[in-house]
Amino acid sequence: DAGVIQSPRHEVTEMGQEVTLRCKPISGHNSLFWYRQTMMRGLELLIYFNNNVPIDDSGMPEDRFSAKMPNASFSTLKIQPSEPRDSAVYFCASTGGGGKINTEAFFGQGTRLTVV
Amino acid sequence: GESVGLHLPTLSVQEGDNSIINCAYSNSASDYFIWYKQESGKGPQFIIDIRSNMDKRQGQRVTVLLNKTVKHLSLQIAATQPGDSAVYFCAESNDMRFGAGTRLTVKP
Numbered sequence: 001d002a003g004v005i006q007s008p009r010h011e012v013t014e015m016g017q018e019v020t021l022r023c024k025p026i027s028g029h030n031s032l033f034w035y036r037q038t039m040m041r042g043l044e045l046l047i048y049f050n051n052n053v054p055i056d057d058s059g060m061p062e063d064r065f066s067a068k069m070p071n072a073s074f075s076t077l078k079i080q081p082s083e084p085r086d087s088a089v090y091f092c093a094s095t096g097g098g099g100k101i102n103t104e105a106f107f108g109q110g111t112r113l114t115v116v
Numbered sequence: 117g118e119s120v121g122l123h124l125p126t127l128s129v130q131e132g133d134n135s136i137i138n139c140a141y142s143n144s145a146s147d148y149f150i151w152y153k154q155e156s157g158k159g160p161q162f163i164i165d166i167r168s169n170m171d172k173r174q175g176q177r178v179t180v181l182l183n184k185t186v187k188h189l190s191l192q193i194a195a196t197q198p199g200d201s202a203v204y205f206c207a208e209s210n211d212m213r214f215g216a217g218t219r220l221t222v223k224p
Binding site for chain 2: 004035042043104105106107108109
């Protein structure tokens with residue numbers, strides 16, 4: 001398996017534009033997590049899905065952020081409109097542990113987002 | 117100028133020495149714990165895990181100790197190498213929220 005695949009690896013966009021980050025979890029994993037990492041806040045959990053259903057989105061910073069998981073092999077994190085303070089590295093991770101985390105999570109390489 | 121951001125605990129060790137990284141957890145019902153290593157420019161990677169029915173688990177050069185009484189985990193790295201330089205995070209089973217992590221720097 002190629003692991004968790006995120007795209008794009010780097011994204012530079014202008015303030016106000018819509019940004020869509022993509023994630024393909026490891027085949028067979030049924031939990032998927034989106035994180036944001038910055039120097040100020042560290043590694044923050046934004047949202048996680050179990051069996052394609054959002055379970056906890058309390059970490060999503062505001063309504064400009066939305067995440068979907070239309071099927072077991074694909075998820076998106078969308079920011080609309082983007083702002084400079086959204087600049088960060090966004091990670092996706094997947095695990096096979098079901099509703100509870102009882103196995104290791106595998107992380108993608110991340111998407112470095114820069115909003116100018 | 118003044119540095120702004122998370123105050124990341126740091127540990128600096130000499131190559132060849134042993135390292136101990138500590139982590140406190142909050143939920144006494146947690147039954148599974150994981151240590152991750154994040155190298156610069158990469159996502160966190162699994163190092164070792166431990167379940168609550170154990171006090172100690174050993175891997176290759178790494179050992180995790182679990183003290184459920186005081187809700188404390190530690191990661192011990194034997195004969196630390198420059199390649200061990202990274203940020204280390206612990207995570208508990210009830211959620212996948214990470215703390216600030218500990219930055220380990222290995223001096224040659």
